[in-house]
Amino acid sequence: xxxxxxxxxxxxxxxxxxxMAGVQVLERLGCELVVPRKQTxxxxxxxxxxxxxxxKAAIKNTIKTFEECDYMVSMSGSCAFAMKDEYxxxxxxxxxxxxxxxxxxxxxYEFTDFIVNVLGVTDVGAHFADTVTYHKSCHVTRLLGVxxxxxxxxxxxxxxxxxxxxxxxxxxxxGGTFSVKQPEISEVMTREKAMTIAATxxxxxxxxxxxxxxxxxxxxxxxxxxxxxxxRIRVKHIAEILNCR
Amino acid sequence: xxxxxxxRPFKDRVEECLANDFKQxxxxxxxxxxxxxxxxxxxxxxxxxxxxxxxxxxxxxxxENLDYYVNQFAIxxxxxxxxxxxxxxDAEATTYALQIAREKEAKMVVKSKTIxxxxxxxxxxxxxxxxxxxxxDLAEFILQTADNNPPSHIVVPALHFARxxxxxxxxxxxxxxxxEDPEEMTRFVRHRIRERFLNADIGVTxxxxxxxxxxxxxxxxxxxxxxxxxSMPKTHIAFVGMERLVPDFExxxxxxxxLIRSSVGAKISNYFSLITGPAKPGxxxxxxxxxxxxxxxxxxxxxxxxxxxxxxxxxxxACMNICPVYRHITGHGYGSIYPGPMGAVLTPLLVGYDKxxxxxxxxxxxxxxxxxxxxxxxxxxxLLKHRVNIADKAQLRPPVENLIFxxxxxxxxxxxxxxxxxxxxxxxxxxxxxxxxxSEWTKNLPVLGGWMKSKEMGVLKTKKFRDVYxxxxxxxxxxxx
Numbered sequence: 001x002x003x004x005x006x007x008x009x010x011x012x013x014x015x016x017x018x019x020m021a022g023v024q025v026l027e028r029l030g031c032e033l034v035v036p037r038k039q040t041x042x043x044x045x046x047x048x049x050x051x052x053x054x055x056k057a058a059i060k061n062t063i064k065t066f067e068e069c070d071y072m073v074s075m076s077g078s079c080a081f082a083m084k085d086e087y088x089x090x091x092x093x094x095x096x097x098x099x100x101x102x103x104x105x106x107x108x109y110e111f112t113d114f115i116v117n118v119l120g121v122t123d124v125g126a127h128f129a130d131t132v133t134y135h136k137s138c139h140v141t142r143l144l145g146v147x148x149x150x151x152x153x154x155x156x157x158x159x160x161x162x163x164x165x166x167x168x169x170x171x172x173x174x175g176g177t178f179s180v181k182q183p184e185i186s187e188v189m190t191r192e193k194a195m196t197i198a199a200t201x202x203x204x205x206x207x208x209x210x211x212x213x214x215x216x217x218x219x220x221x222x223x224x225x226x227x228x229x230x231x232r233i234r235v236k237h238i239a240e241i242l243n244c245r
Numbered sequence: 246x247x248x249x250x251x252x253r254p255f256k257d258r259v260e261e262c263l264a265n266d267f268k269q270x271x272x273x274x275x276x277x278x279x280x281x282x283x284x285x286x287x288x289x290x291x292x293x294x295x296x297x298x299x300x301x302x303x304x305x306x307x308x309e310n311l312d313y314y315v316n317q318f319a320i321x322x323x324x325x326x327x328x329x330x331x332x333x334x335d336a337e338a339t340t341y342a343l344q345i346a347r348e349k350e351a352k353m354v355v356k357s358k359t360i361x362x363x364x365x366x367x368x369x370x371x372x373x374x375x376x377x378x379x380x381x382d383l384a385e386f387i388l389q390t391a392d393n394n395p396p397s398h399i400v401v402p403a404l405h406f407a408r409x410x411x412x413x414x415x416x417x418x419x420x421x422x423x424x425e426d427p428e429e430m431t432r433f434v435r436h437r438i439r440e441r442f443l444n445a446d447i448g449v450t451x452x453x454x455x456x457x458x459x460x461x462x463x464x465x466x467x468x469x470x471x472x473x474x475x476s477m478p479k480t481h482i483a484f485v486g487m488e489r490l491v492p493d494f495e496x497x498x499x500x501x502x503x504l505i506r507s508s509v510g511a512k513i514s515n516y517f518s519l520i521t522g523p524a525k526p527g528x529x530x531x532x533x534x535x536x537x538x539x540x541x542x543x544x545x546x547x548x549x550x551x552x553x554x555x556x557x558x559x560x561x562x563a564c565m566n567i568c569p570v571y572r573h574i575t576g577h578g579y580g581s582i583y584p585g586p587m588g589a590v591l592t593p594l595l596v597g598y599d600k601x602x603x604x605x606x607x608x609x610x611x612x613x614x615x616x617x618x619x620x621x622x623x624x625x626x627x628l629l630k631h632r633v634n635i636a637d638k639a640q641l642r643p644p645v646e647n648l649i650f651x652x653x654x655x656x657x658x659x660x661x662x663x664x665x666x667x668x669x670x671x672x673x674x675x676x677x678x679x680x681x682x683x684s685e686w687t688k689n690l691p692v693l694g695g696w697m698k699s700k701e702m703g704v705l706k707t708k709k710f711r712d713v714y715x716x717x718x719x720x721x722x723x724x725x726x
Contacts (some may be wrong), residue, residue: 009657012710014666014703019710020717035714036665048610050632051650052643057658065660138611145270149476171569177607182606183695184256184263188573190700218700221682225701 003031004069008076009041010210019132021073027076029119038065048116048176052182059087063100072108077140078108116149122156128244129159133202136169139210150208150238174215190219198229201213206236246363248596250395251430251580255603262578268405272575275404279566298501301621303496304557314457314490321460325522329537335365338540340359342482344537349480351446357471358382359451361484363582379441381470386434387411388419400562401507448474452485459491472518479533487544488556489645503619508561555590557620564614570607575662584649586624588612598635603630671705678704
């Protein structure tokens with residue numbers, strides 16, 4: 001099966017190893033990957049701030065780069081949602097582009113959703129022997145509605161001790177540019193999320209949206225540095241766990 | 246009070262709220278309790294989603310035929326003996342209410358909880374005319390006694406006060422000498438208010454839903470004060486938001502089931518009054534006159550526009566009970582009598598972007614509000630629409646932000662610029678970092694500094710994923726796999 005791989009710009013720039021984990025998991029499951037070098041950003045960070053006009057360059061670039069695919073798999077849930085759903089609003093006055101966006105929309109999948117619901121795999125044969133909790137990112141969980149797949153995949157990992165945190169689907173306080181526009185509010189939200197994670201006893205927190213993970217990681221590391229949290233809790237994209245053998 | 250009670254910059258309000266630990270803790274605890282209670286009830290309803298869809302449908306039907314239902318409601322209310330007045334603006338509403346008060350030579354008014362009266366500034370108008378206004382909802386009574394302290398929630402407006410503080414307010418303002426036991430304090434208030442009910446010339450109430458087929462107004466309350474305010478004084482004035490109508494009792498039933506569950510996490514409220522006209526001849530209870538003031542005050546401008554869905558709102562407060570931003574900045578962070586997600590959408594529609602253009606940014610767009618809304622208002626999408634109007638259409642954001650976003654959008658929208666621009670960025674970040682983490686001093690930089698104050702940050706990689714993958718793919722090819 002031929003799959004076009006959307007890494008997300010954040011993974012491209014900050015977390016290359018996460019992208020590679022995603023590639024290896026999908027290849028192991030029999031996918032033939034295409035990773036277009038022309039991909040950049042889905043445009044979400046601009047549309048979420050209300051700059052729809054400015055976002056069009058990134059949006060059109062994404063459509064052009066991926067429209068010929070059979071399947072497009074996104075490593076980020078929020079980008080997947082933006083591309084699947086939000087492009088329509090931005091392009092509503094450009095019928096030709098709107099049609100192209102609509103055509104692409106149906107071919108876009110979030111990483112775990114693709115594995116479980118397209119490939120039909122619920123156990124990827126991974127092994128990971130530690131205590132793990134999962135942050136239910138807003139866009140993956142609520143907006144895309146991908147609720148079960150990541151939990152199914154995680155709990156089927158050999159050796160894993162999966163624990164659920166309180167209010168796992170409560171926003172971590174990232175919110176795209178919210179985190180730098182309203183840093184004071186973001187701080188208290190992320191701190192609460194970090195303390196909730198710490199309270200589970202887990203050594204790892206896992207998610208399906210690298211932006212949320214970067215936000216949570218930044219706070220966990222700071223709180224660890226300050227001695228507020230007694231242990232180093234590691235932050236991993238779910239692909240990294242699924243890539244452990 | 247008017248819609249905005251605190252017009253300081255958003256940042257100042259938020260800073261003050263974040264510095265108040267008690268207020269934050271109180272809201273956090275309240276949210277947790279509301280969440281549990283509501284969720285338990287929602288889980289008991291066999292198909293909550295279908296219920297929400299039905300309710301949204303009822304609201305949309307009313308909004309699409311609003312002229313018809315306002316007319317039908319008014320005709321039927323008058324048939325039942327009420328006098329109906331349609332106020333275009335807040336000023337028209339208060340002027341008409343004052344006119345009634347003058348005719349009745351009213352000296353004292355009792356009120357049950359109505360946010361609409363806050364929106365139009367009724368209390369100030371009455372007080373200016375020398376009429377004593379008494380709030381009789383316990384929470385509103387506390388706020389009024391505390392020198393008109395602003396509400397922090399639309400359903401539980403005094404949520405931000407601790408028991409101890411309430412005792413102190415009662416002591417300082419009313420000479421209360423008892424303990425901070427809630428029952429004792431409530432008994433004290435009850436005693437004072439009872440006397441006002443008996444002597445008031447006019448009772449003022451809001452209306453949860455007007456029923457068009459019968460001209461009935463309805464009041465949901467837990468303290469019974471709504472029933473007394475609407476039946477003990479000789480004159481009853483009820484304020485009805487123009488859009489808060491349902492066609493018939495069947496629709497009312499659906500709305501009530503959702504309203505009570507969504508707002509306080511209960512199946513029913515203690516009191517639910519249905520009032521059709523004043524007391525009929527020979528009836529022992531009820532007012533001699535019932536005046537219904539239907540208030541537009543900007544609502545008709547929203548009908549049929551891109552924010553139309555906001556008018557479905559039934560003021561249950563479910564969105565603020567789940568919002569993770571409201572949880573921390575509390576109602577006072579919004580500076581509006583309509584706080585939380587619904588307030589962040591509605592307030593700018595009523596007062597304009599120049600006064601409330603910051604509110605749509607008080608959200609991470611996490612969508613929890615949309616999920617919890619009993620009438621399926623896509624709140625986070627409407628917040629986003631506001632942002633597009635503000636940033637793209639009206640160009641009201643700071644010029645520096647505008648420039649940053651547009652420049653970044655050009656870079657991120659072009660593969661060549663992105664590839665090379667991020668290489669430059671990686672070099673820059675390397676200079677600002679130590680051991681792969683951004684250095685301490687970057688806390689003082691704009692934008693990045695906001696993040697660095699509370700969170701660590703890694704640096705851009707000089708070798709991006711695309712480069713690592715290209716090498717990997719080339720090696721794989723070489724190995725002939």
